[in-house]
Amino acid sequence: MFHRIVNTSKSHSFFLFGARGTGKSTYITSHYSGEETLFVDLLKPGEETTLLKNPNHLVERIRAQGPKLQRVIIDEVQKLPKLLDLVHQQIEASKREGHPLQFILTGSSARKLRRGAANLLAGRAFIYHLYPLTVRELGTHFNLTQVLQYGSLPEIYSHVQASDKRMYLEAYAQTYLKEEIWNEQIVRKLEPFAHFLEVAAQCNGKILNFSKMGRDIGVDTKTVQSYYQILEDTLVGFILPAYHRSVRKRQTTAPKFYFFDTGVKRALDGTLTVALLPQTYAFGDAFEHFLLLEIRRISSYQQNDYRFSYFRTHDDAEIDLVIERPGKSPLLIEVKSSELVDSEDIKPLEKIAKDFGRCECLCLSRDKVRRKVGNTLILPWQEGLSHIF
DSSP states (O other): OOOOOOOOOSSSOEEEEOOTTSSHHHHHHHHSOSTTEEEEETTSHHHHHHHHHOTTHHHHHHHHHGGGOOEEEEETGGGSTTHHHHHHHHHHHHHHTTOOOEEEEEESOHHHHHHTTOOGGGGSSEEEEOOSOOHHHHGGGOOHHHHHHHOOOGGGGGOOSHHHHHHHHHHHHHHIIIIIIITTTOSSOHHHHHHHHHHHHHTTTSBOOHHHHHHHHTSOHHHHHHHHHHHHHTTSEEEEOBOOSSHHHHHHSOOEEEESOHHHHHHHTTOTTSOOOTTSHHHHHHHHHHHHHHHHHHHHHHTOOOEEEEEEOTTOOEEEEEEEOTTSOOEEEEEOOOSSOOTTTTHHHHHHHHHHOSOEEEEEESOSSOEEETTEEEEEHHHHHHHHO
């Protein structure tokens, strides 16, 4: 079992959000178990049906546990959002009785909670996120090529053969379509959404053109935008906005989108059988994807309020990642998969930095040693992650 670096509360109620397969149930049961814990698994059809018909059944089970009960775990709570009203009541009631209960609520979709009129307990519960495994969590199991090709969902590491890893990821992509989208009736027609997923994976990390994508898959622009919202709500990806000092302009400039795992992205665009070789375009894209995911995961776990965006000029010069840090100057990051970055590689970064104002410039690469060219610090990517955080 991998040691996860998310640091959840031992006494205060909280939500733990994460895409399917990120290890939420494993984490919760390994850290919060015993006779003082009541576990409710809504993935069990019988459990879901019982509580759907009679939500108060949960309160009856809590009362039956008596004073020994310290916490209640509800796994995949988005399947029954109305239970949060009861959870809210029980949090307040247990406080009044002098025996406060901790509620731990996991979920793989914020969409159903919002649409089910859930209020996320109005601040009475902390919010954490769990992601595929980070480099630190993997430790000696980390292998860059393997992570670029197959991602870092925990289940991947129970498979030794490449063919088994591919089959798992292909099944994961189908499960997402079936369980998260179709069974939950999020979209009316599955076929155009399935086509959209393939196109979205092909456009991973690229500036989005919603109207062009709509023409490609046969739907209108608003439908494409709603599809991306579904991906964000079900936690399988995130929007990276364009940087601008004006919040209004930041919202109207075309964003990028990144899937939450490099392996899932390759499963969706059908490239799992294609080897990722250094010094190829595909390798470079996967390396950039991996590092952006790693940076966002660490930032989330550290809860440091960093804001992320990309920057592009009118003449198409681009910076992969801009990190706005409270109380510090912006950090401009260029990612290169090369083992020897030269001055030409960082010329766009140097040029943009001059017009950017006060900022710090980093280039993360597969270089073996740290160097400085102009105002840009070139770092081996592992050292770069330490430098950022």
